[in-house]
Structure formats: C-alpha cells, structure tokens
Amino acid sequence: MTRIRLEQIRDCLEGGVPATIATCGEDGLPNVSLLTQVQYADSDHVALTYQFFNKTRRNILANPYAMVQVMDPVSAMEFRLTLRYLRTETSGPLFEAMRARLAGIAAHARMQDVFVLRGADVYRVLDIEAVDDTGRLPCNGPRPSLLPAVRQICGRLSRCPDLEDLLETALDEITRQFGIRHVMMFMAGSHPGSDITQDRLYALASRGFDSSGAGFEVSLQDGIVGVAARERVPIRITNVAAEYSYTRVAGGEDRTGPLSGIPFPGRIPPGSQMAVPVQCGQRLLGVLYAESAEEWRFSYDDEDALATVASQLSVMMALLEATAAPADPDPARSCQHGGGPPVMIRHYAVDDSVFIDGDYLIKGTAGAILHIILRDYLRDGRCDITNRELRLHPDLRLPEVSDNLEARLILLQRRLTDRGSALSLQKTGRGRLRLVLRGPVHLEEVP
C-alpha cells in the first residue's frame, strides 16, 4: 500500500477535532490524553503543544514514542501517526506560530486562561496509518486546488512595471483568485534617523476594508503581523484571537496603531487571520495580511498559496528597486493652486508629523517628504518633483541602500487621498510626481 504522506492529511491537523495521544511510561503503563493542537512542521515532522508538565510529558521524556490519532473534520476519517519525540522548542518561528494558533483554539474553546504554550515538542513521523484500513484519504470536498491561481498571480506579478502597480496587482489578484476579501500589504520600516532597522510595519494598501488603512503602523511586538515579521514565519489563526487582532470593536474605542495613531480599518472581529512575511533573502520587505469573519477559513493550503505569492512578490519588489528607472527629464518648474480656500499645514520637526487643516496626516519619512515638497513649493513655486531629487535630498537622510522611497511615496499618496482633497500627489511619469493644491498653502513650522 502506498505510504500516506503528511500533506495528504493536513486538514486533520487544523485542530477542528481534538486529537488523541497515547504514551507509555518506563513502568509499562500506557497513558492517554486529548491534544489541543498537532502542528504540521514539514513532510516528516509534526509539533505538539507542551502546556503542562503532565504524565504525557513525563512519559515522552522517558520513552520517546507516541501514537497520535487525528480526525478529518469533514469526513470524520481517522489516522494513526506513530511518532518519535526529538526536541522541545521554547522560542522561535515554530513556537510563535503554534502559540498564535493555540490562542485562537483556546478562545474558541473558552479556555484562554488554561491553554498556555510552554513549548513546541517536535516529533519525527515514523508512520501514518488509516484507521478504517480502506486506503481512502480525506478529500478536500468542493475546495479546488490553488495551484492554478498561484501560477496566474505569479505570472501577473512578474509583468508589473513599478512598485505601485505590483502591490495593486497583488492585492487584486489575491482577492480575485483566492477569494480572500480582506487583505492588506504592510511594508517594513523604521523610525527616520533610527539606527534600528525595521522596527515597525506600516500598511500601504488593502482590499475589502472600510478605508485603505494606509499609514496604520504596528511594532514587531504587536499582533499577528508583528509576530510574523519578527519571527519571519507565516502565522495562521483559525479562530477569533483578540490578542492577535487589530480590529475595532463596535461601540468601543478605536484600536489605533500604537505608533502612528491611524486606526486599523477593520470593523468585524476576524474569525480567521493569516500573516505571511514578504522577504528577499534575509531582508524583510513586508507582510501580507489576510482576514475573514469566518472561522476555519484559512487552511494549510491557503497558507502555502499566500506564502508562494509573497515569495514572488518579494523577488519582484527587490528587482524593481534595483532597476528603478531614472526620472523623465525636464520637470515643470512652477504651478498654480486651484484657487480654493487656503490649506493650513503644520509640520512638527521633532517627528516629522504633518497636520492638514488641523487633522493628522502622517509622520516619519513620509511626513518629511511632504514637508520638503511643500517647502520647495513655497520657496520657488515648484510643484514637480522627481524620485531622484528626493533620494539625494540632504534633509531627507535616506539610507544609501534599500531606502524604500517608492513605498513611502505610495503611502503618502494614499494618506492624502484618504484625508480629502486639500492637496494630492499625482504621478506624472516614471519617477515623477506633481503636487496639486486646492488653494494657497500656509506652512507652520513647529520645532
């Protein structure tokens, strides 16, 4: 009989039905217990939660063999996994991925105060056997293979000419091809002038939310996106897990980004969440985030599909950055405003935060960019700017490599769009932007 592969029964490892674990102590007495979570690690390994120093734990340390029986949550087919204990991980990607999932499972079972992960016990899978002995395997029901969709998305991404088009295409295609209605792209960033690289992530574009959420920032310690970025591992939570979520609760206070003050645009507490790092080599570029109101929405296959798209996205982002086209020549030198009411701008030098007509807009590098553009406009009437000029501008202090300028400009454009029509930045060519003003600008400088 063909050996059953772990990938064929991953739906059994979603935690929908608690598994059974049998162990045996040195005294020859068997022990049986329910298992909250069996995590797929790779084709030959699973990880089990270590929550309490109980009999199962003592047995495993004395006699490393275990048998776990799991059930497919749709077909009720059951499988026996013969395992051998290898090691326990108490930090790192596997541990954090399991901790996040356990948080969702615990909340689902109303056991948040009881289920706490102390370690991820890694086991080698020695054998997999179907309980009913018929050789049948669980089918995915009506769920189609995601491979054709992944291929199409990757093909489309490879033809994008610039970062903005790349991100728009990625979000559109993820929504369309994967049927994921709520998706958001976060970019890795750092505080301007900070020696610490990539200590935060900011939302750049999204689909399916009330607003774009552009500028919503999280630290590497905050929520599912922060953990995915910090540990460089996909995090998938199949149930509501408040401590990993950013959503505002209806009637409650806004859950604003801890760094930017811009609220997360979601209003429905997600039943399922998924965050996949976008990284090129060792460099973190961002995080793709998806959520659904439905519990158990995202499977191992969805995680694989999004991770594959994230991989292609990262390669394209790095490629576009390395081959950024020079700006078209001869930018226009002066422009007129639209003749509307004055636009009151206040800039705080301490953190480069910018307020328009009293409302917060942006801070950090994007705020510094807007300040430079407005200052130059007020000084000599210029409204056309090139990326190259900004990149070389001494006041902006961008790093020489990986300056993320294009992403910052997209963020600035999105925020201006979200905040109304007082001013905007319009793309006028490759590497060129034009400042469009509703009326005369008054720039107040605050040290």
Next chain:
Amino acid sequence: MTEQRHSDPAITNRLPDSLKGRTVGDMMSDHTPSPHSHFLTDTILSFINSCGSIRLASRTALFRPVAARGLAVCVADRTADRLRVCVSTPGCRPLLDAIRDSGTLAVALSQPLTHRSLQIKGRDATLTACLPEDRDQIEHLRRIMVLELRELGYDQTLVESFWKAAEDPLTGITFTVTGLFDQTPGPGAGAAIDGHTGPATP
C-alpha cells in the same frame, strides 16, 4: 443506596426525553452497588455515563504506545472494579493486539461541552465479547455526543460519521480499574482522585 441520575445539569438538560428518566444503573450491566467497589462509585459511574468522548491507549510488548477510540464504557463487575470498553474491531486492531501483548489499558473520558475529563487506568485487560445491552449504552452515548457536538457547532455530517464505527463488528475490552486521574485541562490535570469527587471543572 439511591441510584444517581446524571449529576451534571449541562448534560442532563440535553438528554433526549427517552433517556431523561433512566438511572445510571438502568444503563449499566450491573445494578448492584457494593461497598467493596473501590473506584466505581455512583459519582464515577454517572460521569462515565455522560461521556461520549472515549479515547484509549495500550502498549505493545516493546512498550510502544497505541491509541484508539472507544464507543462505550460499561460496567462488567462493579464489586471487582471491572469495566468493559466496546470498540470497533476493524478500527482498533493495533490496540487489540497491544492488549493481547500487555493487558494494559488507559481510558480518557471527557465532556466536550464542559471539558471535564477523567482518565481510568486498568490492568488485566482481556478481549471479550460485547453484550447485547452494550449497544444500548453505545446509542445512549451517541445521542449525548450528537447533542453536545451540535451545540459546539460541529457539522451534522461529521457528528453522524463520527459514530459510524458503531455499525462495525464490536469487541469488548474488559479490565480491572487500578486508578482514577483528573484530566480536566489545567495545572491540576493528572492528579489522582478518589471515586467521590470526580474530575474538576476548568
């Protein structure tokens, strides 16, 4: 001694009307409680009678553990602390082989709605036939599980498929209880309990 009905209102309230009036003893094969019964108190029997989630373990001659799922736990001889677990014969062959090897058995019982769980340790396990009335106990526990799992939001197809093994040929595993352990999730899990307290509530 007065026969106990289901002591857990969370379970009792969900029982079908046809089962609500029945005592624990009605559904057990031994109706005579005995002062010599060390473990099988009314409290424990009531709990056993309320748990449709039955997980089993034994081990081979080489101390390799084996897991399986049980369909019902019935009293074989209350005075001697003997229980009988009914299992699907084709679905539990490795477990049955292990029991022939070692005569050991561990049984974990849990209530999905409350998470209250109990582990029963046993020795002298032998393979026996299931009695005709064991089918009643399987049906009784199936109804409890259907109600509980439905309340937890499980798909009806899954719930029904869950018990299709009850249609298979059955084997009984009769064993002597040697210990009871609280297995309700939490730091107290694993503590030995006497027959009068039952497993904790999380």
